[in-house]
Amino acid sequence: MKETIGIFGMTCMHCHKRVTDAISKVKGVKSVDVSLENKSATVEFEDGVTNLNAIKQAVTDAGYEAGEKTFAEPDQEAQQSVQVCPVLIEDDKGTVQKPAAKQGSGAATTISLKISGMTCAACAANIEKILKKNKGVESVAVNFSLAKAHVEYDPSLVSVADMIAAIEGIGYTASRKVDKKESEDRERKAREDEIKKQRINLIIAVVLGIPISFGDMANAFPNLLWFVPSFLTNDKLLFVLTTIVMIFPGRQFFVGTYKGLKHGVTDMNLLIATGTGAAYAVSVAATFLDMGPGYMHTYYDTAALLIAFIVLGRYLEATTKGKTSEAIRKLMGLQAKTARIIVNGVEKEVPVEDVAVGDIVVMRPGEKLPVDGVVTEGLSAVDEAMITGESIPVEKNPGDTVIGSTINKSGSFRFRATKVGSDTALAQIIELVENAQTSKAPIQKIADVVAGHFILAVHVLSLLAFFFWFFIGFEMFGVGGSEMFAGISPFLFALLISITVLVISCPCAVGLATPAAIMVGTGKGAENGILIKGGESLEMAHKINTIVFDKTGTLTRGEPQLTDVIQTAKHSEEEVLRMAAIAEKGSEHPLGEAIVKGAAARNINVPDAESFKAIPGHGVEAGFGGKRILLGTRRLMADNGIDVTHLNASMEKMENEGKTAMLIGVDKEAIGIVAVADTLKEHSKDAVDRLHKMGIEVVMITGDNARTASAIAKQVGIDRVLAEVLPEDKASEIKKLQAEGKIVAMVGDGINDAPALTQSDVGIAMGAGTDVAMESAGIVLIKNDLLDVVASIRLSRLTMNKIKQNLFWAFGYNSIGIPLAAGILYPFYHTIIITPALAAAFMAMSSVSVTANSLLMKRSRIK
């Protein structure tokens, strides 16, 4: 029988050979002809011995996709895989290797992988280590709290399949993050499953742990615990109860250790397994064997309580961990589920995923906008608070843009969809926040190094402590003769100390200190319309001592407005403005538009001029009611023989204030002046004042002349002005400030600000700005409000304080806890201060406290 099947994923002759070999090995295959060009394989096989499914399975096992033969292009996913050689070569131990023949193209791409099976920060370090070993992986950031890995890699050198295989090779599972909604549902389910599992484990451990503890302690202190029933003190019963604890709640630590060791990695499970295993083994031996003096006492309570406390820690961690990533869930919750679109002239309700660009969407009051678009008909007010933070609904008229996930408040309207799916503003915000939460702040490097070597260091310390107490301490400090440990053997005492050292150590607290705070910080930012693109920007923002503001569009509104009207004695202000507006009504110049808008704002009726002429560089000339109106410069007036000496003082005053002043002449008489200027945004002055109070120098950069720039700077209270700077020189001005030793943030919104945003230590793009500016910035402010610049710096300072507190706590806890556990105070108090069970309780609380401290940030105000 001869059949042809489609093979997807082959990129080179190596793939060709691998597929040929895989199919040839199937029993019953007589011949195989693989075509790299046609992406197919023609197979001749004995029907009855094998079948097409078995052949397809062999292809799949070799790392390729097999399907029906088709001459059409495979789907996009398959197309993608064609770019990437998915070949996995396994050695005899199942280790995944890369074929040596691949060459890098140098084009890096990024991917987020969902990781399962991590139990502590050491696991995250293990995954980072194994991924970095893959040739072509440029950077990796594994977030333990989010259970995600963000990898930057060269697809020509390493494939996603390779990376997944490498992760799975060390005992974890990994998958591509697919649809966000689906991924979120899966994450929530996994978290709920973990909470449920740990809750059951906790109940078993506590229910059995309490009688075990009472029973075991009653053996040691019968007078103190007289009320404990005698059957509970039976070692064999304690053995049975503890064995149940070890098998059910305790199994996870041993299974985790086994998986880790099998793949050559160590994690938190190993510390716990060694500690509880040693206590249990010694107790079992004491129960069933006669080991002589010093071995009468059992330590079942130690093993059971250790497990109970650590399971309690894992339960609390599972419940609090979900709260740190609440921001993403809140953002996802904003998305609409359905949309009403016009299909063949009829309104039809469809799932939001089915809305395509160009569809006309119908909106009624109270409904949530499904996608981004442009209003085509109707009027309404839309509540955009969830995206921009603006509490007042924004009026929408035909031609205005609308954002998906905002709420239509009052009227009905229709809009044309312009951005759908992952292109919508909300989807991009979610993506940005998610990436930021997975990214690492430079401060985390220290914590990563420590967490990566922590387990090894703790085992070394535990071994040293054992040697010390076995050979030196036990005899030197008379432990065997002490009241508390009378009759204890040197081995058991040294073992107790050794176990306590293992159990008290908490790499989780060290590993969680930074990511937990960054997650809460970036999430809080997103809730307030401040999008921080990564940990690096977040960390750098708290260090800045100089902020450079672009003038036009950032500090000012970016469009001129009518500011002053000066009239001569014989004329009224209204008459002067009316004449100026009549002259400018036909003009398309921004200054003219500002005058006409100014007149309209004062409810002045402005009729059309009978004639209109623009005089380039000088002004305009118009005819109205038989009169000749001139509006423009001194030169225009002089050329027409109009005396303006009586208006010179006012003209100069306004020019010194940075305004553009224009004289108005009617026939041969100068009747007044109108002045136009780019005005400050509502909160510009307030923002600059607050930045000053924070000890930050504020600089303004502009292409305007020094006089105009100084006038604006004076109004807003800015210390230093960089005027007459050409757009291409803005970046070099930032460089000069950096050369002065300053840490500079640049706030801008235009395309011409992009180089300066990139050059600065922290680029802050205003939300109403261009995509290029937002791409170049480390922080994006969704709302066009300068007070958010202040809020973002406050947020950065708050987050960094939390990180420092967390790291101080985590390092401090381990630095104090480990020596205490090693019995450093025994010589002074003749007792061990921390028992293994107490150590387990401390350890469990340590990582929970780091997460809880980070969550406290949610209560802080940044505005």
Add this chain to the structure above:
Amino acid sequence: MEEIVMKGKTGRYSLIASIVSSIVIVVVFLALALLKNSGRANPLYTDVDIMAGMIFVFILSMIVSASVWPGIIEKRLK
């Protein structure tokens, strides 16, 4: 192929090195214990202490060695 062979070698050599170094540490432990017991009318350590101690020391030493040796051997083989 070369990489696969190297990986196999690293694993094998690491296991041997870990076992050897753990045995050395256990022997040191045993020697010290016997040394402390020698010349005493009442030995400080019972046989159970020494045996249990050796097992525990071996386990901890293996954990430490198995974490340290693969890195060293991989560097040497490169």
